[in-house]
Amino acid sequence: MSSIVNAFSNKDACAAALEQVSERQLEMVALVEAWSKINSGSRNLVGLDTMEAEIVKAFEPLGAEVAYIQLPDGEMVNAKGQVETMKNGRCIRIFKRPTANRKVLLTGHTDTVFAVDHPFQAPKYLDDITLNGPGVADMKGGIIVMLNALKAFEETPDAASVGWEVLLSPDEETGSLASGAILAERAKTADIGLTYEPALADGTLAGARKGSGNYTVVVQGKAAHAGREFHVGRNAVVALSQIVGELASLTGGRPELTVNPAVVQGGVAANVVPDMAWCRFNVRLKEPEDAIWFENKVQNIIDKANAVEGYSVMLHGGINRPPKALTPANLLLMEKIKLCGADLGIDVNYVPTGGCCEGNNLAAAGLPNVDTLGVRGGKIHSAEEFALIDSFSERAKLSALILMAFANGLLDDVVKAKAH
Incomplete structure (x- = not known):
């Protein structure tokens, strides 16, 4: 016993x-x-x-x-x-x-x-x-x-x-x-x-x-013919690419915080300026206060992208599990x-x-x-x-x-x- x-x-x-x-x-x-x-x-x-x-x-x-x-x-x-x-x-x-x-x-x-x-x-x-x-x-x-x-x-x-x-x-x-x-x-x-x-x-x-959050960022631009009217279009893939780079750069901004842009989709054909693109990404964070820091940084990125003429950017999701x-x-x-x-x-x-x-x-x-x-x-x-x-x-x-x-x-x- x-x-x-x-x-x-x-x-x-x-x-x-x-x-x-x-x-x-x-x-x-x-x-x-x-x-x-x-x-x-x-x-x-x-x-x-x-x-x-x-x-x-x-x-x-x-x-x-x-x-x-x-x-x-x-x-x-x-x-x-x-x-x-x-x-x-x-x-x-x-x-x-x-x-x-x-x-x-x-x-x-x-x-x-x-x-x-x-x-x-x-x-x-x-x-x-x-x-x-x-x-x-x-x-x-x-x-x-x-x-x-x-x-x-x-x-x-x-x-x-x-x-x-x-x-x-x-x-x-x-x-x-x-x-x-x-x-x-x-x-x-x-x-x-x-x-x-x-x-x-x-x-x-x-x-x-660690805590975790799942998000999707959606960029709306304007479609146009890639040859005839390239400059009329607003390329959502390019705008999203810049956002993804800025999101990824937040990795290490707090100890052990990581950002993983994981799934990306956009565009319909090589000769069309894409009017929509999106990315799903995940964040992992060690301390509860890291969530506030991260959310502020992400919102700044979204606000800056939304200020560009011809684009509309939506952020969906949030921190769903605290550390x-x-x-x-x-x-x-x-x-x-x-x-x-x-x-x-x-x-x-x-x-x-x-x-x-x-x-x-x-x-x-x-x-x-x-x-x-x-x-x-x-x-x-x-x-x-x-x-x-x-x-x-x-x-x-x-x-x-x-x-x-x-x-x-x-x-x-x-x-x-x-x-x-």
Whole structure:
């Protein structure tokens, strides 16, 4: 029996519950294979509905309440440079004992980055322990880890002292633009947060995270024949090129800030002065105050371009995930989770990352959280995405022990630090 479990008032029941996680290993792997075959790309509302039903069915044995939150429509700039409305799916809330003194928020997402017409649609084994498939790591596998940790926890008398809430969003892969407000609202009701993005293949977890913003800049000029009336035209591609150069030059303007102009489109033919061009770009920033600096610089670039006769420039988008700074409460939580890992023979280490997830949103709302408690895996957002299948029971045990430790007061100092 582990030393942490030995300190619990219901140590035998907790030890038995942890042991039973291993017995569900094959069940977990079979479930992720089945879920991986369901396309639930962020814009595939039918697939997201199918995934939602499967998840709710899987969580039924926990005897929790279920609620749904329809997200508002979003906006995006289409290939014609026009702002259009995009439908979003809905969040799933699964919760139990909401009036308990100790509360934990477990978050994840039902969407993947793979559209209905993407060739990557089904799982396959690369070897005996490596499963390749859409969402096996990011994060259908993570939801299964979460589910089985809660199953183990609910098998113990300690569960009676903890209120837990699972919040699963359908738009994380597009930046949580519509669900961000829901994440912030629910974060304010909890004491700690656990999020189930995948760990690295070696088990390393994410610590501090950069913030991120996605933008589109659209330039409208004036079309003209490139030979007969070249000087009558207003070349939108040339104007956009200058803007892109100025945006790229902002990289390094603040420590570790990067700007990535990523997708560019404009023009119709070589003998036509192009009247429209657009660029999608991303910014990553380390400190919350960097957002103000960046937004001011970008607005100056747009204002200057708009002042040129014959051109109209539109900027769409913004900072959608603030940086995740490590507060004293967050550092304490990370240390407690490291101790839980050591107790199970799992070496838990943390590294800062430029990537973003719902952990950014929770931290911005003041909730200490660790956000890579899912399966060990890698190459996410590509057709080479994989999960290491032995990590399903391993990571479910880790989260179950975290919940048990929380119930037994071992994380109370985290809650006190959060309050200050």
